Amino acid sequence: MSQGLSPLLTLNSGQSIPQLGLGVYKLGNDVAADLLHAAFEAGYRRIDTAAFYGNEQAVGVAIRASSLPREEIFVTTKIWNEDHGLARAAEAIDESLARLELDYLDMVMIHWPKPHLNLFVETWQALEKAVASGKVLGIGVSNFQPTHLKQIIDSSGTVPAINQVELNPGFQQAELRKFNSGLGIATEAWSPIARGVFNENPIIAELAKKHSKSPSQIIIRWHLDIGNLVIPKTATKSRLHENISVFDFKLDQEDLAAISTLETGIRTGLNPDEF
Ligand SMILES: NC(=O)c1ccc[n+]([C@@H]2O[C@H](COP(=O)([O-])OP(=O)(O)OC[C@H]3O[C@@H](n4cnc5c(N)ncnc54)[C@H](OP(=O)(O)O)[C@@H]3O)[C@@H](O)[C@H]2O)c1
Structure with missing residues (x-):
């Protein structure tokens, strides 16, 4: 894996992963090729897609069109809710590989x-098999609570490399982050900039002024400084550059303390125990 702009972290799978990547939820197929070309140029080397996002095909086209060797790009996809179960999840992995080519x-x-389907342990076994067959290099989960993590680890002995969860200054997930790291699981933040909610926040604005950075850059830097993997999404080329231009400054203890006061305990997304 070449560096791109982001520093690399090492996962419990032994894989190197750029700490900062690009999320592509709601990135239209019509703009994906152009946008991803610009993202690779800007220094991104990680793409977070999912079967549910409907853009795996366009992501694959962009990867093949780039001049980067395949091994320099870290590609994540996800098994959708209708595809749980041992056989169905195995098929879903093959379908994603086919769409991405x-x-x-x-x-x-x-x-x-x-959880009400009671199938995620089976689905996890399908992911383990995909690793054994070489189709997949690393496996992880998203939106898993401690009880779900315990179930898959107890049943398989395989610890997920990543748990990707809703995480932003308003919903900091301190307990879950601690639980993940206690097991050697990397925490990855989805909706990391809370889709712009903090753009006008006075605490973030003050920090932006202090560091001569934008509100989004302050929040992305916060994720990096507390050890999260982070995947801000943008379909706007200028923001691609903005969101990755965060490696020339660091937040200090006072800045981190100020951001910790933004915790509300309120999710903006669905509750994984109920959904
Ligand atoms: N596992 C899950 O259940 C789950 C759930 C949600 C998301 N995700 C993943 O996490 C990724 C990121 O989450 P997200 O897309 O929900 O939210 P996000 O990254 O927090 O925010 C994206 C929104 O913020 C805007 N934006 C981006 N950079 C900006 C900047 N510098 N200044 C102002 N606005 C900016 C984008 O607008 P433009 O695009 O118009 O520039 C877009 O509307 C997704 O793409 C997906 O890969 C996973």
């Missing part, structure tokens, strides 16, 4: 645990 995936995640 890739030989392997760097990371496959279970998108949501859907």
Whole structure:
């Protein structure tokens, strides 16, 4: 894996992963090729997609069109809620590989645990098999609570490399982050800039002024400084550059303390125990 602009972290799978990547939820197929070309030029080397996003095909086209060797791009996709179960999840991985037209995936995640289906342990076994067969290099989960994590680890002995969860200054997930790191699981933040909610926040604005950065850059830097993997999404080329221009400054203890006061305990997304 080449560096791109982001520093690399090492996952419990042994894989190197750029700490900052690009989320592509709601990125239209019509703009994806152009946008991803610009993202690679800007220094992004990680793409977070999902079967549910409907843009795996366009992501694959962009990867193949780039001049970067395949092994320099870290590609994540996710198994959607209707595709739980041992056989169905295995098929879903093959379908994602076919849409992306890739030989392997760097990371496959279970998108949501859907606990009422009672199938995520089976789905996890399908992911383990995909690693054994070489189709997938690393496996993780998304939106998993401690109880869901315990169930898959107890049943399989395989610890997910990543748990991707809703995480932003208003919903900091301190307990879950601690739980993840205690097990060697990297925490990845989805909706990391809370889709712009903090753009006018006075505390973030003050920090932006102090560091001569934008509100989004302050929040992305906060994720990096507290050790999260982070995948801000943008379909705007200028914001691609803005969001990755965060490696020339750091937040200090006072800045981190100020951001910690923004915790509300309120999710903006769905509750994984109920959804
Ligand atoms: N696992 C899950 O259940 C789950 C759920 C949600 C998201 N995700 C992943 O996480 C990624 C990021 O989350 P997200 O897309 O929900 O939210 P986000 O990254 O917090 O915010 C994206 C929004 O913020 C805007 N934006 C981006 N950069 C900006 C900047 N510098 N200044 C002002 N506005 C900016 C974007 O607008 P423009 O695009 O118009 O520039 C877009 O509307 C997704 O793309 C997806 O890969 C996963």
